[in-house]
Amino acid sequence: MQRLNFDVDVVDVDWGAGVDPAVLRGKLQADYNHEIKAVCVVHNETATGVTNDLAELRSVIDACRHPALLLVDGVSSIGALDFRMDEWKIDVALTGSQKALSLPTGLGIVCASPKALEASKTAKSLRVFFDWNDYLRFYKMGTYWPYTPSSQLLYGLRAALDLIFQEGLDNVIERHSRLGHATRLAVEAWGLKNCTQHPKWVSNTVTAVLVPAHIDSTQIVRQAWKKYNLSLGLGLNKVAGKVFRIGHLGHLNELQLLGALAGVEMVLKDVGYPVKLGSGVAAASAYLMQSTPLIKSRM
Amino acid sequence: MQRLNFDVDVVDVDWGAGVDPAVLRGKLQADYNHEIKAVCVVHNETATGVTNDLAELRSVIDACRHPALLLVDGVSSIGALDFRMDEWKIDVALTGSQKALSLPTGLGIVCASPKALEASKTAKSLRVFFDWNDYLRFYKMGTYWPYTPSSQLLYGLRAALDLIFQEGLDNVIERHSRLGHATRLAVEAWGLKNCTQHPKWVSNTVTAVLVPAHIDSTQIVRQAWKKYNLSLGLGLNKVAGKVFRIGHLGHLNELQLLGALAGVEMVLKDVGYPVKLGSGVAAASAYLMQSTPLIKSRM
Amino acid sequence: MQRLNFDVDVVDVDWGAGVDPAVLRGKLQADYNHEIKAVCVVHNETATGVTNDLAELRSVIDACRHPALLLVDGVSSIGALDFRMDEWKIDVALTGSQKALSLPTGLGIVCASPKALEASKTAKSLRVFFDWNDYLRFYKMGTYWPYTPSSQLLYGLRAALDLIFQEGLDNVIERHSRLGHATRLAVEAWGLKNCTQHPKWVSNTVTAVLVPAHIDSTQIVRQAWKKYNLSLGLGLNKVAGKVFRIGHLGHLNELQLLGALAGVEMVLKDVGYPVKLGSGVAAASAYLMQSTPLIKSRM
Amino acid sequence: MQRLNFDVDVVDVDWGAGVDPAVLRGKLQADYNHEIKAVCVVHNETATGVTNDLAELRSVIDACRHPALLLVDGVSSIGALDFRMDEWKIDVALTGSQKALSLPTGLGIVCASPKALEASKTAKSLRVFFDWNDYLRFYKMGTYWPYTPSSQLLYGLRAALDLIFQEGLDNVIERHSRLGHATRLAVEAWGLKNCTQHPKWVSNTVTAVLVPAHIDSTQIVRQAWKKYNLSLGLGLNKVAGKVFRIGHLGHLNELQLLGALAGVEMVLKDVGYPVKLGSGVAAASAYLMQSTPLIKSRM
Known part of the structure; x- marks a missing residue:
């Protein structure tokens, strides 16, 4: 390969950590x-x-x-x-x-x-x-x-x-914050850990969920797709097999997220993780109920 | 109005009953x-x-x-x-x-x-x-x-x-049966009654849910729309204010239904009905997990 | 059939004439x-x-x-x-x-x-x-x-x-007038007659063209479709076989009409009518060149 | 700029000529x-x-x-x-x-x-x-x-x-040949020259037309767009101002081309070139009438 004519000093961090x-x-x-x-x-x-x-x-x-x-x-x-x-x-x-x-x-x-x-x-x-x-x-x-x-x-x-612009950029950002928070509450209710190592780095657009060592996250992603038409993200590279990802960005609302979380619960149980069905949805719903605003423009 | 040149003998039944x-x-x-x-x-x-x-x-x-x-x-x-x-x-x-x-x-x-x-x-x-x-x-x-x-x-x-035809008409009918059954399990988990008076008449395309006397179902439908972008059906005519309807027909899958059910739970709580969040979703999920087939054609 | 409870006095006119x-x-x-x-x-x-x-x-x-x-x-x-x-x-x-x-x-x-x-x-x-x-x-x-x-x-x-509204309703009407006039000039250049019996009734949205007695207009319509993908209108009812129709309404511009007129010329020649190719297009173009406005909003 | 690590020997040819x-x-x-x-x-x-x-x-x-x-x-x-x-x-x-x-x-x-x-x-x-x-x-x-x-x-x-595939690749190529040939006949009828220097190099997807020295081809392209909503190609680089281009490739049929040619005729006259209206369309039509096949699949 042709060399770039400049040096790149890549600073690696742990997968799950942010920039120090x-x-x-x-x-x-x-x-x-x-x-x-x-x-x-x-x-x-x-x-x-x-x-x-x-x-x-x-x-x-x-x-x-x-x-x-x-x-x-x-x-x-x-x-x-x-x-x-x-x-x-x-x-x-x-x-x-x-x-x-x-x-x-x-x-x-x-x-x-x-x-x-x-x-x-x-x-x-x-x-x-x-x-x-x-x-x-x-x-x-x-x-x-x-x-x-x-x-x-x-x-x-x-x-x-x-x-x-119609929703308002601030409202869009607030909605992503709401969806991200709700997702993390569901993950916690399932007894699973977020791949992100510290709360200061949590992402409101995607949540990477660590699975127990005896479960292959690839199987979760495949089952979600084949049984429930649910697109979860694979663990990539260093976290392949260890995490699956729930994306929550773009034109997405609260009920679409809750449907996805309900799907994750079923998949987790399908692959043998002892999740209580409805637990993540309940945790997310309790928060979303309080935080979701009425849309006044809807008649 | 111009008269029809034939007589129509309309046989009324109770709203919620079928033809005898x-x-x-x-x-x-x-x-x-x-x-x-x-x-x-x-x-x-x-x-x-x-x-x-x-x-x-x-x-x-x-x-x-x-x-x-x-x-x-x-x-x-x-x-x-x-x-x-x-x-x-x-x-x-x-x-x-x-x-x-x-x-x-x-x-x-x-x-x-x-x-x-x-x-x-x-x-x-x-x-x-x-x-x-x-x-x-x-x-x-x-x-x-x-x-x-x-x-x-x-x-x-x-x-x-x-x-x-790609899904198979039998599979389409089976899917509607699955979605209808799951919806009825959720309604039951919420402690609410189906407007349909006898199980032999239950519908797999729409479920009309009776609300307690002190709640106006119109408020449920309005709140669902304005807060969660969820389209429930109004109670019509004789059951106006008394039922809201969950439609579950057409190009709809399990997770879309579960998202809608999660929305209904939040709305019920919003309007003062003491529902346990996640209860309907859990009941529906437990059934759907067992009954939903893998789609082999998905890669 | 059930009778309408009112009488309808239909005033017939010649096909090609308007209301007297x-x-x-x-x-x-x-x-x-x-x-x-x-x-x-x-x-x-x-x-x-x-x-x-x-x-x-x-x-x-x-x-x-x-x-x-x-x-x-x-x-x-x-x-x-x-x-x-x-x-x-x-x-x-x-x-x-x-x-x-x-x-x-x-x-x-x-x-x-x-x-x-x-x-x-x-x-x-x-x-x-x-x-x-x-x-x-x-x-x-x-x-x-x-x-x-x-x-x-x-x-x-x-x-x-x-x-x-963007084009302006007056401009839209003016455009239809332009397209109608151009079409009638082409018909005249081909040596054919308009089905409309008097200039006061000519239509700016559709032109019905009379064909010589030895030609079946149905053949013209069929040939236009099968050879040039051109949809002409059939003669209906009393003028079946005697006229074909050129529609010129809606979202249509000058060059689309000229393409259609060029197609009609070829079809006429195909079915044996001795038209001079380009004659109708030339007559229509000469008029359109003078009457078509520049669209200032186009950069 | 960073150097490519290989040498490129560009062989220039006259604009309008092909590779020798x-x-x-x-x-x-x-x-x-x-x-x-x-x-x-x-x-x-x-x-x-x-x-x-x-x-x-x-x-x-x-x-x-x-x-x-x-x-x-x-x-x-x-x-x-x-x-x-x-x-x-x-x-x-x-x-x-x-x-x-x-x-x-x-x-x-x-x-x-x-x-x-x-x-x-x-x-x-x-x-x-x-x-x-x-x-x-x-x-x-x-x-x-x-x-x-x-x-x-x-x-x-x-x-x-x-x-x-439905049209048949051979038919697609044949159609482009037909459209290219018709375009060149129109250019010839207008008394203009093709930018391509030798018939062996003529293109069936685009025709670059040389305009007389006293006319700026840029004006032709602009007038075509602003008056007739017709997109002609500008002369680029060495032939800027000297040629305009008629594209005739892709999902295009005979009548769409004839509409475009009729437009070019009007534009040429608009900018002062003494074209006979209908002349190019007539030349192209005479050829297309002979060469366009019936599409049997059209009912």
Whole structure:
């Protein structure tokens, strides 16, 4: 493979843990010559259900007075979790159409700060289709694109944003918080553990559930699909066989989640885990009953 | 209003009861001159969740050797409940696109026996658009219609039937039986009564639930919609305020039903009925876990 | 058949002719006792391409000081031709979703004047599903319907009206006028006659073209469909075999019409009529070039 | 920019000309050490309407006994023009969903020969998302993908292929030949020249038309869009302002093309070019009338 002409210092963490600000601080403080050009971080880690605290990471960079760009993978967060491009001085944020926007796969959406745009002018990475500058040049001419765009997905994006604005972005984020919390209460009621190692990192868009050692989580996912038409997420890589994941983002409401939780209960019992049917649904319902608002616009 | 040029002898029954075969037998036996031209019956009564036993009614007509036509309203039954046009010698059966076929509203579907077609030749009822004979005449010319048809719904009908045939009509009926039974178990777990007065009449496509006297079922339906985006059916006419209805027909699976049942539990508690959250879901789940088959075609 | 409890005095006209105001005047003037309850007229006759002059018929009724209701079939006119419910004091107007609104078949749209609503209260015609009063009663409760509505078509209607309002209803009518005129110029260039007997009746939504006696218009329609995927209208009833029809209403633009006209030219030649290819298109184009406006909103 | 770790020898040709086999032969014969790893060629050049003769280029490579891979950009050809992966021993062929397949933009479709797959194993180009081997590895597991696929476009692809197979691929290619030929006859009738420099290179999917020096082709494209809602292609790069392009590929029939040609005639006249209205349509129609088959499956 051709080498990237820059070094990447990957900081591994335990699967289930988030970014440690102390490690970031150490690296930046040791970088006297500002050779670190960018800090790259995933806002919400889909495989383990870990949400990193971007505000805290931003404050670390600021405290170190380090000029590195802050690049954020917001694929499973933007449009569902609290995300503040300007306030947190994110330099590049990325998301996709198929997560919180509830659209088909196909659009990558990128937002870049003036600082990032400036940096891209001298960047030497190999790029053609994904070169921002071609897009910026065409945008100035009106609704033009350097390459044939997916008009259908752009119309879909318009509709997806309308849905979000109609509900209110704050309400959307609050709804994801509600659904995430309800899911964690169900997991607790089942006597199972969240893959996320500390409450400060819990994710409101996906919950990775650890299964007891004698159960293969792959079997849970397969049974859920084949018997109940329920799509759970597989455990990936280091947690393969050890976790299954419940996604709860996008155009999803309380009863759809409760239906999924009821399905998980049956599957758990099907594979031999001694869950009390209805226990997770009851725990989630008790919370949702209190927290779900009336939608006044419904007649 | 213009008078119909025939008499209609409406046989009322209690709301929640089905057709009494003895009454039918009495009427037919008393009709020495065969002035009764048709017996009209609703297969599944949507307002009360009552399914009539068509086979039994057929056998009554046969036993009386009465030549009356048997006309069946199968709107909320055909494609979901066991229905046998030929075996039960139904003369006219009617259904709509928007029930078991899961299509948008818009198509009325009618099936007539040779005996009914013959009778229609001398029938004197006023009709233009709905005159079978115009349709039959055009069908003979190929794919033609006397009036502009709704092509989209006809394509939709093709797709809806493909879904049913793919699942297997017997499996579709079995699934509705499963969903109906699960719903009734939940109602029982909540300590509530089914509007249907006898188990022999319970409906597998809709369950009408009686609420305690101090609760207005309209409030339940409104709260379900405004808070949980859940469409329950209102009590109609004689049972207005006294029942709410849970529909469970068409393209619906186990987890969608369980989500709806979880919603009903929260709504019941919201309006002050002392339901134990999770109790109905648990009762339904325990049964569904045992009875839901693996779908082998899912990979 | 059951008799209607009112008499219908059908005034036949030649196929290709419109309503003769003198005949209407005569009938109304002779009706001293005002036994005529309603004047029923088709605004645009689809089979022959005849548009009646509703304003003139209204003035005849007014001049006679006759209280009859004016009921209009506007199926192939409303939304495409100039139609003025209030100014022409139309009492009942009817149209369908599948013509000028460019929607699928399925909605009947009716508009009634206060006078018509009043009359309906004492009307004795047999009706259930189509009884206005049930609809009016439910409308007052909010967005409710006495029967299950076709939500999809109602959303479609909203979108269809948005398209019309965006173009501007006056522009829509002007566009139909342009397309109708262009079609008639093409027919003239082909050396063929319009079925409409007088220019005052020509229709801007459909043109019925008379074919020479030795040609069967059915063959033209069939060839157009089988060879060029072009849907022409058959001659119906009295003009079967003698005319074919070119529809030009709804969501249709100049180039789509020119494509259709080019197709008709080829078909005419295919069936042995000695048309000069391109002649109709040239005549229509020369006119359209002058009359088609720039759409300023297109970038 | 990061350097590609291989050299690219771009062989320029006049805009409007195709690949010269002699040049290819010269380069390959001079390459004693087989340092040329791949011959890259565009099958159909969209900007100029030039179709290269892949069979001839293949025979040149074979005659030279050169082992270079043959990589083909078939974006505006595959599914519309004659293309023979196996017979012409193409090693890699690429196309997109938005051309001959008539789908929305979004799918890139690649087909690789065993020789290309083998070569990719040692290829050093930088790649992640587009690495074939990840896809091949997942395909072996069933219907799996290494990254989230666009399910909608895959269903669309299935439908698009069904349409092609239903018409018959040979008939599809024949239809494009018919539409291309008709377009060229119209251009000739207008007294204009094809940008393609020699008949052997004419394209059946797009025709680039040279305009007289005193006319700016950009004005033609703009007028076509703003007045007639007709999307012509701009002249790009070296032929900007000098050509406009008529696309004629995908789900397109004879009458749609004739409508577009009628539009071009009006636009040409609008911008001051002295075209005889109907002339191009007549020339195209005369040919299409003779060559268009009856579709027997249409009733």
